[in-house]
Amino acid sequence: MPEIVENPSRTEDQADTSTNPALMLVLCSVAILVLSQVIRADVPQEWKLAPFVTTIIAIILFLLGAWSLERKTLPNWLDKPIQAGARWMGIQPGQFISLCFSPVFSVLTCVAAGFQYKMHSPAAAIISWLLGIGLVVYSGWNKSTPLFKMSRGVLLVAAGLFAGALALRAFNTATIPIVLSGDEASSGLFSTKFITGELNNLFITGWFSFPMLNNFLQSLSIRIFGQTTQALRLLAALCGALTVALVYLIGREMFGNLAGGVAAIFLAGMHFHNHFSRIGLNNIWDGLFFTFVLGCVWIGWKKNSRIAWLLAGVGLGLAQYFYATGRLLVGVVGLWVLLAGIFDWKKFKKTIPDLVLMALVTLIVILPVTFFFVKHPNEFMAPMNRVTIFGEWMETSLAEYGGSKLLVILDQVKLSISGYFDEPTRAWYTPGVPLLRAIPGAVFLLGLALTLLHPKDERHHLLWIWLGAIAMAVASSESAPAAQRYVAAAPALALMIGFSLSQLGSIFSKWIPKGTQAIQVSIIIISLLLGADDARFYYLKYTPNSDFSGFNGMVAQTLANKLKNEPAGTELYFSGFPMMGYDSISSLPYLAPQMNYVNVGSPWEEAEIPEPQGKRVLFVFLPNHESDRAAMELAYPGGTWTEERTSKGETLYWMYDFTQD
Numbered sequence: 001m002p003e004i005v006e007n008p009s010r011t012e013d014q015a016d017t018s019t020n021p022a023l024m025l026v027l028c029s030v031a032i033l034v035l036s037q038v039i040r041a042d043v044p045q046e047w048k049l050a051p052f053v054t055t056i057i058a059i060i061l062f063l064l065g066a067w068s069l070e071r072k073t074l075p076n077w078l079d080k081p082i083q084a085g086a087r088w089m090g091i092q093p094g095q096f097i098s099l100c101f102s103p104v105f106s107v108l109t110c111v112a113a114g115f116q117y118k119m120h121s122p123a124a125a126i127i128s129w130l131l132g133i134g135l136v137v138y139s140g141w142n143k144s145t146p147l148f149k150m151s152r153g154v155l156l157v158a159a160g161l162f163a164g165a166l167a168l169r170a171f172n173t174a175t176i177p178i179v180l181s182g183d184e185a186s187s188g189l190f191s192t193k194f195i196t197g198e199l200n201n202l203f204i205t206g207w208f209s210f211p212m213l214n215n216f217l218q219s220l221s222i223r224i225f226g227q228t229t230q231a232l233r234l235l236a237a238l239c240g241a242l243t244v245a246l247v248y249l250i251g252r253e254m255f256g257n258l259a260g261g262v263a264a265i266f267l268a269g270m271h272f273h274n275h276f277s278r279i280g281l282n283n284i285w286d287g288l289f290f291t292f293v294l295g296c297v298w299i300g301w302k303k304n305s306r307i308a309w310l311l312a313g314v315g316l317g318l319a320q321y322f323y324a325t326g327r328l329l330v331g332v333v334g335l336w337v338l339l340a341g342i343f344d345w346k347k348f349k350k351t352i353p354d355l356v357l358m359a360l361v362t363l364i365v366i367l368p369v370t371f372f373f374v375k376h377p378n379e380f381m382a383p384m385n386r387v388t389i390f391g392e393w394m395e396t397s398l399a400e401y402g403g404s405k406l407l408v409i410l411d412q413v414k415l416s417i418s419g420y421f422d423e424p425t426r427a428w429y430t431p432g433v434p435l436l437r438a439i440p441g442a443v444f445l446l447g448l449a450l451t452l453l454h455p456k457d458e459r460h461h462l463l464w465i466w467l468g469a470i471a472m473a474v475a476s477s478e479s480a481p482a483a484q485r486y487v488a489a490a491p492a493l494a495l496m497i498g499f500s501l502s503q504l505g506s507i508f509s510k511w512i513p514k515g516t517q518a519i520q521v522s523i524i525i526i527s528l529l530l531g532a533d534d535a536r537f538y539y540l541k542y543t544p545n546s547d548f549s550g551f552n553g554m555v556a557q558t559l560a561n562k563l564k565n566e567p568a569g570t571e572l573y574f575s576g577f578p579m580m581g582y583d584s585i586s587s588l589p590y591l592a593p594q595m596n597y598v599n600v601g602s603p604w605e606e607a608e609i610p611e612p613q614g615k616r617v618l619f620v621f622l623p624n625h626e627s628d629r630a631a632m633e634l635a636y637p638g639g640t641w642t643e644e645r646t647s648k649g650e651t652l653y654w655m656y657d658f659t660q661d
Helices: 012-018 021-042 049-071 076-089 093-113 122-140 152-170 182-196 213-225 229-255 257-269 271-276 285-303 306-319 324-343 345-375 377-385 392-401 405-421 438-451 458-475 487-511 513-545 550-563 587-591 626-635
Strands: 003-005 147-149 571-575 596-599 616-621 640-645 651-659
Touching: 021 049, 021 093, 021 122, 049 093, 076 093, 076 345, 093 122, 093 345, 122 306, 122 345, 152 229, 152 257, 182 213, 182 229, 182 587, 213 229, 229 257, 229 271, 229 285, 229 458, 229 487, 257 271, 257 487, 257 513, 271 487, 271 513, 285 306, 285 324, 285 345, 285 458, 285 487, 306 324, 306 345, 324 345, 324 458, 324 487, 345 377, 392 405, 405 438, 405 458, 438 458, 438 487, 438 513, 458 487, 487 513, 550 587, 550 640, 550 651, 571 626, 616 626, 626 651
Parallel strands: 571 596, 571 616
Antiparallel strands: 003 147, 616 651, 640 651
């Protein structure tokens, strides 16, 4: 992790000049005035009151600022509270004024964006949001703020780990995992709406009630790489590789260079993390944000680094725009800070201004989507309500297995914790093993035991709370241990393994002081072997034998691969009832959007089927549709049959290629 050094280039006089409170008052009020007028011209009538009010306020504050500039001082009634607030936060008066303005820009963001798929005033919304974030970060940055400085060696190691992890995750994304799942394709199809102009609002929810920032990023990838599987998955690969590099930097700062390197090497090869770094969904972002935010919180606490707290606030806010478990970060940060304060109350009191600023940064980042959730609370609850055990799932479990709610909950907790090292994961990843296979699991358990030797160590608290929060989230949801809900825990598992091996190295070094260097080299080799073995398991054992997305998913993928190069407008009749329709798994319309398809939803002789309009037409039949195949061929004789099978010889579908005279 970067070293923290003081910035010698700023003097107190320079800071005072650059943060003149009257000048900041003028600049911020002008920005609000301009944005308010732009927004007021674009929004519908029922939204015009807010920018009208901010316009009036901006004019008043502008006049006050201009008058103060002429007098070279603020009026006493305003200057005193500003000076007091600035002193308490350790910033300049002008920065305190910009801090007060930042929520106004977030409010303007909400007004400019609105709650529909298309923003009222897109440019004004984005500019207001970025200005609000920029102002609050600038506001907290005092003249003695420590800056990050990384040695060239650390940068090279981090870059090498990133490159290696990216190469492992980004190769052959079209076929590993073997099938583009329906959820991936559904997310991709929704993302294409940014390209077609059907939507542009980043501050509301979209597909599956998730905030739309991930879909916007996917749309950028689709613009570059086309409407392909690779376009969806390369973004996840990039995010996963960044997480590996970040684990090295954070692990190095928390537990030392050896532990950070070991953790990153293992995470680079970890079978579970490789899998979710290859899926075009928003889960993978959790690992990145948990590592970034908790790492910044640790540095902020340990090094008294204001900038680290500010960056933690930015990351904490952005995490709320991705997967639902990112919401746990708020509780994890709060609980850890509270626990750290209990063990060091004096330091906690000194850190309160930093905590306030972190909270304000977080608030400014999430305020626009928060307004949306206040307006649509069901959208906020939807991701949890879909999977919660507290409701219909609980009643069904009690009816089937008996017992009490407490016993069911305890069983869920047991399953979720066992998913780390004992119980095979389920749902989106079923490799037949837990997150940590046998040897990494043993190393993890040794590390867990070693943390108990120092129960007051804040680093250990951070890992306990991190892993405990994810385990409780998994326990409170159905299908435990569901793999997709563990993604945020993968970096913590890697850090625990890095800590464990480095501590074991320290123990052996005390026995053999002259062999310290050889022991450290051995630990690096062990981490390489552990990571390589996990990668071998995923790519050479799991991938060739996986049934990712099931039979229907394989039908959709295989058919899409065949159809994606067909000319636009090619007609296709799909007989897959009751198993599936052409568009019931989104990988078909995502990968082959040019097809003009008809779903045949009943037996061929009973269905009302429109006549083909073109010269060439394709007919697709899933297994158990022999009578439909025969009936169709009677109506359209002379075509050509082809059969697609799985690698095990199981029939996926029959295709009939017919050309009319």
